[in-house]
Amino acid sequence: MAALTSDGNITSFQKKGRNRIPYIQGTRQSVQNAQILVSSGAPSLDHVVGSGLPVGSILLIEEDAFGMFSKFILKYFLAEGIACEHPLFLASRDFQPNTFMKQLPVPIKVDSSISGHDLKSDDPMTIAWRYQNMRQVQSIPGSSNSGTHLGHNFDLTQFIPPEDLDTCDYTLWSEPEENDTPIGNFINPHYGLLLSKIQKRISEGQFRVQDEPSKQSILRLAIHSLGSPLWVGSSCDESLEEGVKKDLPKFLLYLRSLLRESYALAVVTVPSHLFRDPSIIKLCEYQSDMALRLESFAGSSYETNPVFKEYHGLLHIRKLGPVNTLATHVPESLDLAFKLRRRKFVIEKLHLPPELQESAQREQDDISPGKRSGLGCTSSPSSKLDF
């Protein structure tokens, strides 16, 4: 794994060996495990998974029912790559990668003077004046974090200008090419063909650990909707799930071993709602380093529920694996919700809206507990200590 030794060690222990990697744009070294981190493009997502995505790992995104928000996460991931001049690799059989690239958002110019400070000046408090100078409570995790800033915010309304896209180094994959030879013994050869393309890209771009290119960079791999209906092989008509169950975890295993040896990382989305067999997604989570599940409210009964009216969906952390360390990163809260603003994708601790009704039956009692993570301060209804 690509660990970075720098002069800025906090401990007195000094690692031997020369500093091989000077500095790669858009990266930061993790304080915990000396791992190179890059941003996912959404700063609050970085915070949730432990201040950034480690290079050499796979982030698995289990798509929401209509695949809308998982696409946004991929867009952020790729747009961040463009902002940091990282080479990109985008694979999808569901949409045209070409059109997807054209819809990438542009970074917002940082204007720190208007953020947060304008709230103080207006309306001085006369009675509760002691609260005037209190710190603003931040429900957005990571926003109060000072230190080196990683990642940009993107404006979803503005697409990247085509001339900027031309200067980027990106590879697209939707159809296998004629002369490719598949790797591995997959039921659907497309998995193997994609792997061989990725491997070729890694070796040609000199992203392997042992390579010594003139300018080191990080390859960002985005694979959209792996295992979707479009990945159903033309020959395996007898059972849809069997093919996916065998191929998908195997693909992730191969990909992970490739990434471990290279300066690359991958974000893979899978349409987990289409899999009837729950063991498929369990296997996929096992084979990836981090796994998040998006649960969108679009089209569900939660959409009109007043409890969730501020949010667009829930974020479930399924796995945060230890990378280069023994202990995993533990997020502050597991009750997370996300909302998509025009200029920001925000993941927040789920909090309930203020109670305005004076009814005995509170609205949030309607939601069955257990759907969400049980780690909040909700007591299960079967408990005797139900208050």
Added chain:
Amino acid sequence: MFHSTSKTMLDTIREAKLQSPFILFVGHTTEPPASRTYVCDSFHPLPDCTDQNGSTLFLSLVKSYVISSEHPTHVLCWERKTLRQLQPLEMQTPNLCVHDCLADFHGWINPDQRQNGFISTICKKLPANCKEINLVIDSLSNPFFTIGLGVCLQELQQIINSCIDNSPKINQLLCFVHGDMIPCGASSISHVKHLASTVVDLNNQIARITHRKPGGHVERKEEQFMLLSNGQFHTQPIVGTGKGMGSPNTTLPQDVASFRVSLSDKEKEDRNKLILPYMRTVDNPPEEGGGKVFYQPDAVDDWDDEDPDDDLDI
């Protein structure tokens, strides 16, 4: 009735005005009612599929659709009934082109007729100057078996992405599929639905519509339809029970109070002039030193600096 002004979604589709690249109709065969008893025990007729599973509605919808749409419509027919009803209409309507896919689907009579895709089937009968067409497939159930599910799904996706070489642009794709007639079991219908931008589940005269707007917003509707004797159908929205839609705004104080709750600007200004006790003002700066405790020691007071909790083992 106020519903007459709002148009139902099925009507919008019928008039070819719904912005959706792929509309999928899923027909579900409903079980015959349990109370129905058969006279003869040995003879169990299958439920009359044609009337119950929504294919009649689809056919009726397609007929209106062809006339309303500005683009020529090509219908790929794998259903005998559709073929029989649409072929007379083809004579009258220049915008309609019906393809008989049932006659020789495997190329036994004419090897050129062997089907290996949807677009390749149309292309044989397509005029050269044709730019943009609508495609109707009735139904997908047969090609799923003859061509293969994986191949069909991939071609449908390619049609939506409009990335097939030398094919006309497909403006809109309307498909019908029998929910219970699909390879790999009924559960794989979710794979087909995943591709569609609008799914219409037809079940027992009720259409459940899930429409994905291009922006990502999802609309769900339930509509009742009724087939009329003249081949048309009538639709009517099903009004929800209203649970969950109740507006919480009605319970805000300003909405329910019989008096005015808020203050006008003048009143706010007057209120701010009033100096309340403990308020921090220029005339009344906070006292230096803060509060003091005056304590008169008692005669029996144990007055030392010892920690009274010293003996406790905490």
